[in-house]
Amino acid sequence: xxxxxxxxxxxxxxxxxxxxxxxxxxxxxxxxxxxxxxxxxxxxxxxxxxxxxxxxxxxxxxxxxxxxxxxxxxxxxxxxxxxxxxxxxxxxxxxxxxxxxxxxxxxxxxxxxxxxxxxxxxxxxxxxxxxxxxxxxxxxxxxxxxxxxxxxxxxxxxxxxxxxxxxxxxxxxxxxxxxxxxxxxxxxxxxxxxxxxxxxxxxxxxxxxxxxxxxxxxxxxxxxxxxxxxxxxxxxxxxxxxxxxxxxxxxxxxxxxxxxxxxxxxxxxxxxxxxxxxxxxxxxxxxxxxxxxxxxxxxxxxxxxxxxxxxxxxxxxxxxxxxxxxxxxxxxxxxxxxxxxxxxxxxxxxxxxxxxxxxxxxxxxxxxxxxxxxxxxxxxxxxxxxxxxxxxxxxxxxxxxxxxxxxxxxxxxxxxxxxxxxx
Amino acid sequence: xxxxxxxxxxxxxxxxxxxxxxxxxxxxxxxxxxxxxxxxxxxxxxxxxxxxxxxxxxxxxxxxxxxxxxxxxxxxxxxxxxxxxxxxxxxxxxxxxxxxxxxxxxxxxxxxxxxxxxxxxxxxxxxxxxxxxxxxxxxxxxxxxxxxxxxxxxxxxxxxxxxxxxxxxxxxxxxxxxxxxxxxxxxxxxxxxxxxxxxxxxxxxxxxxxxxxxxxxxxxxxxxxxxxxxxxxxxxxxxxxxxxxxxxxxxxxxxxxxxxxxxxxxxxxxxxxxxxxxxxxxxxxxxxxxxxxxxxxxxxxxxxxxxxxxxxxxxxxxxxxxxxxxxxxxxxxxxxxxxxxxxxxxxxxxxxxxxxxxxxxxxxxxxxxxxxxxxxxxxxxxxxxxxxxxxxxxxxxxxxxxxxxxxxxxxxxxxxxxxxxxx
Ligand SMILES: Cc1ncc(COP(=O)(O)O)c(C=O)c1O
Ligand SMILES: Cc1ncc(COP(=O)(O)O)c(C=O)c1O
Numbered sequence: 001x002x003x004x005x006x007x008x009x010x011x012x013x014x015x016x017x018x019x020x021x022x023x024x025x026x027x028x029x030x031x032x033x034x035x036x037x038x039x040x041x042x043x044x045x046x047x048x049x050x051x052x053x054x055x056x057x058x059x060x061x062x063x064x065x066x067x068x069x070x071x072x073x074x075x076x077x078x079x080x081x082x083x084x085x086x087x088x089x090x091x092x093x094x095x096x097x098x099x100x101x102x103x104x105x106x107x108x109x110x111x112x113x114x115x116x117x118x119x120x121x122x123x124x125x126x127x128x129x130x131x132x133x134x135x136x137x138x139x140x141x142x143x144x145x146x147x148x149x150x151x152x153x154x155x156x157x158x159x160x161x162x163x164x165x166x167x168x169x170x171x172x173x174x175x176x177x178x179x180x181x182x183x184x185x186x187x188x189x190x191x192x193x194x195x196x197x198x199x200x201x202x203x204x205x206x207x208x209x210x211x212x213x214x215x216x217x218x219x220x221x222x223x224x225x226x227x228x229x230x231x232x233x234x235x236x237x238x239x240x241x242x243x244x245x246x247x248x249x250x251x252x253x254x255x256x257x258x259x260x261x262x263x264x265x266x267x268x269x270x271x272x273x274x275x276x277x278x279x280x281x282x283x284x285x286x287x288x289x290x291x292x293x294x295x296x297x298x299x300x301x302x303x304x305x306x307x308x309x310x311x312x313x314x315x316x317x318x319x320x321x322x323x324x325x326x327x328x329x330x331x332x333x334x335x336x337x338x339x340x341x342x343x344x345x346x347x348x349x350x351x352x353x354x355x356x357x358x359x360x361x362x363x364x365x366x367x368x369x370x371x372x373x374x375x376x377x378x379x380x381x382x383x384x385x386x387x388x389x390x391x392x393x394x395x396x397x398x399x400x401x402x403x404x405x406x407x408x409x410x411x412x413x414x415x416x417x418x419x420x421x422x423x
Numbered sequence: 424x425x426x427x428x429x430x431x432x433x434x435x436x437x438x439x440x441x442x443x444x445x446x447x448x449x450x451x452x453x454x455x456x457x458x459x460x461x462x463x464x465x466x467x468x469x470x471x472x473x474x475x476x477x478x479x480x481x482x483x484x485x486x487x488x489x490x491x492x493x494x495x496x497x498x499x500x501x502x503x504x505x506x507x508x509x510x511x512x513x514x515x516x517x518x519x520x521x522x523x524x525x526x527x528x529x530x531x532x533x534x535x536x537x538x539x540x541x542x543x544x545x546x547x548x549x550x551x552x553x554x555x556x557x558x559x560x561x562x563x564x565x566x567x568x569x570x571x572x573x574x575x576x577x578x579x580x581x582x583x584x585x586x587x588x589x590x591x592x593x594x595x596x597x598x599x600x601x602x603x604x605x606x607x608x609x610x611x612x613x614x615x616x617x618x619x620x621x622x623x624x625x626x627x628x629x630x631x632x633x634x635x636x637x638x639x640x641x642x643x644x645x646x647x648x649x650x651x652x653x654x655x656x657x658x659x660x661x662x663x664x665x666x667x668x669x670x671x672x673x674x675x676x677x678x679x680x681x682x683x684x685x686x687x688x689x690x691x692x693x694x695x696x697x698x699x700x701x702x703x704x705x706x707x708x709x710x711x712x713x714x715x716x717x718x719x720x721x722x723x724x725x726x727x728x729x730x731x732x733x734x735x736x737x738x739x740x741x742x743x744x745x746x747x748x749x750x751x752x753x754x755x756x757x758x759x760x761x762x763x764x765x766x767x768x769x770x771x772x773x774x775x776x777x778x779x780x781x782x783x784x785x786x787x788x789x790x791x792x793x794x795x796x797x798x799x800x801x802x803x804x805x806x807x808x809x810x811x812x813x814x815x816x817x818x819x820x821x822x823x824x825x826x827x828x829x830x831x832x833x834x835x836x837x838x839x840x841x842x843x844x845x846x
Binding site: 007008010011012013014015016017018019020022023024027048050051052053055058059064067068071072074076077078079080112113115116119123124125126127141144145148175176177179210211212213239241253254255256257258259268270271272274275277278279281282284285286287288289290291292293294 | 430431433434435436437438439440441442443445446447450471473474475476478481482487490491494495497499500501502503535536538539542546547548549550564567568571598599600602633634635636662664676677678679680681682691693694695697698700701702704705707708709710711712713714715716717
């Protein structure tokens with residue numbers, strides 16, 4: 001009995017605090033949207049950022065062949081170094097190297113998707129109790145990871161009227177002595193926006209003045225439409241140290257393969273060995289991405305330009321089509337995207353008095369039209385919904401016409417809405 | 424200036440406490456062993472638990488073909504559910520299902536290697552400040568993960584003279600009100616031991632009496648030599664809830680592919696939904712293993728029995744050969760393994776007075792004989808070294824004869840050693 005040292009007489013196994021703090025808002029919101037689609041209309045899901053679901057955007061055959069070659073070689077079945085094979089890191093380094101932001105293999109860490117890249121970058125830069133700055137609207141994983149780690153998040157505003165540029169004053173006002181990292185996501189999920197060179201320079205000025213290192217989420221890097229240029233943030237930074245996170249998921253259309261990376265940009269030696277060593281140590285916990293994908297990387301990075309070009313021209317034509325169709329609908333305010341695979345659409349809620357908010361709007365859109373878009377709430381941005389533009393053109397058109405029918409049915413001019421309230 | 428709110432006038436980016444606490448003892452010990460191998464002898468590395476390095480243990484051709492089929496199908500490029508495809512989880516469930524420990528797809532979570540399985544299991548079961556019980560000697564990742572998470576580790580002893588069974592009295596004496604989990608590794612790295620049914624039942628009795636849930640690291644499950652039977656811990660448990668961690672790494676000879684799993688065994692509903700939900704939430708942070716490997720799982724699990732059989736008979740013959748050779752060397756005390764891919768060898772240090780400890784013994788073995796074995800210190804177990812038995816037979820023999828030469832050169836009878844000291 002003395003031996004028991006207070007062990008419980010009954011079983012009591014509780015989930016850890018950390019697991020309880022790990023919260024995926026999209027899951028929670030979507031699960032709470034308990035609605036049935038309209039049985040008379042086939043479902044069109046414009047909700048998940050997975051370009052592969054409709055089968056219209058296969059990866060290049062050379063990408064698949066590269067994997068088969070890696071398998072056949074028999075060389076990539078064993079453990080790789082926890083940060084990835086040297087040859088694979090060399091390939092990524094030379095691919096993203098530029099004279100303004102030089103990269104060598106030692107600056108590259110391979111990870112299990114861009115998600116793990118972000119997790120490791122946050123883990124090495126931020127202590128519990130510190131805070132990070134994240135965009136609103138923004139990708140929900142930042143907050144999920146941070147809160148799971150006991151890190152406070154502060155949202156800085158993006159401005160829809162300025163093509164989702166950062167409200168720099170607001171950003172700077174949030175920085176305090178506990179701010180350990182600024183996350184910049186460019187091109188943006190959910191906005192589809194692409195920052196100009198000058199705007200990126202302004203962001204860097206804030207970071208330099210306030211001495212805040214940057215986590216650049218550049219998973220949609222190079223995924224910009226023809227009339228626009230993508231600048232990797234690090235290529236414009238003379239002093240601010242940057243961890244740039246990326247991966248194969250989006251540009252190579254293989255999100256399931258879980259290959260991501262961190263590029264360490266630190267020309268002023270501000271991160272120094274401490275951050276580099278810290279990252280290496282953290283990779284030793286779960287030992288990197290699948291070695292077959294690593295082995296195939298060299299060939300994957302050499303996919304013919306035509307492949308990227310085709311994806312982007314498809315996305316641009318869908319973006320234009322969707323934007324054009326939705327812009328013509330009274331009550332909706334789409335914001336034209338310049339890259340990535342998304343479009344944000346403002347809902348003039350005063351014209352839809354039947355719906356309490358964007359979540360209800362989205363629910364009813366499923367119920368009546370079997371069109372599923374994520375409500376802005378998933379991105380901490382009410383009164384909007386997000387459209388994924390990777391769907392086949394006919395589905396895109398059909399979805400837009402159903403959204404039009406839905407809006408026309410529920411739209412009320414402001415006077416009408418007012419009367420409605422007065423009753 | 425008021426705006427600066429105390430931001431530093433100079434850059435000061437420090438690595439997080441967590442990254443500093445993340446410590447891989449094997450790396451640290453090996454890196455500190457700054458020795459050059461003997462240039463006249465080719466290096467024989469018996470140090471890493473990677474069965475693929477020598478090319479003599481390729482995976483089965485059907486395993487590779489399964490991957491190619493998954494690639495060709497084009498069905499496995501997108502995101503899978505964060506816990507893995509339902510069909511893949513069904514396959515694992517039916518593979519490991521038995522009437523004493525039934526499993527369904529909902530009881531299976533796919534992870535990025537067994538390492539991530541262990542990380543998730545610890546993350547959901549243990550809060551910082553609590554403690555876990557881990558074997559000594561044991562696989563170093565347990566301590567690495569725990570300390571990185573602020574979890575205390577308590578080592579329970581394994582008894583070499585009882586084929587590395589657990590010292591159950593010692594184990595039970597360590598349990599206190601803060602003990603959140605008992606890790607049982609069977610078959611064992613580094614010992615190559617396989618627990619008997621009755622010993623496993625005794626371990627379960629302790630856990631049941633003390634109400635401590637078990638993390639069973641069964642990555643070497645089914646890898647036992649012909650004269651011995653492997654019992655999954657859960658098949659013997661009537662009440663103790665168990666998270667069994669496993670993966671493709673060892674038995675299918677593809678550690679680089681990073682596919683692991685957690686099997687949730689909880690017939691008394693002690694974990695309940697809380698632990699299950701916690702695990703699901705934790706998987707949403709980095710989104711599971713490579714989908715191509717997941718897609719290939721069904722075929723991989725159906726690899727012809729002959730393949731496993733061949734691996735095991737090779738390992739057994741190497742184990743016997745190595746054990747026989749080393750047992751004949753004065754000053755060494757190998758312990759015969761019954762499974763996995765390792766053998767632990769006791770060093771009678773009193774007969775090797777030149778060497779301060781097992782690390783120096785191992786260093787000098789590299790320097791003189793170009794044979795690299797990990798010192799016991801890597802497993803928290805001094806005066807031993809570990810031999811990996813996956814090398815080709817000729818290398819195994821050559822290594823043993825070099826070890827013999829080395830020991831013969833340095834061995835001193837106890838009287839001689841005594842004299843040496845008296846001088
Ligand atoms: C902005 C952003 N960052 C990161 C990720 C995660 O990428 P991965 O699938 O490589 O983990 C996504 C995925 O949708 C994303 O939209
Ligand atoms: C006992 C034990 N558990 C877990 C692992 C990790 O397995 P994986 O490579 O699937 O992460 C190893 C690898 O050597 C091991 O020896």
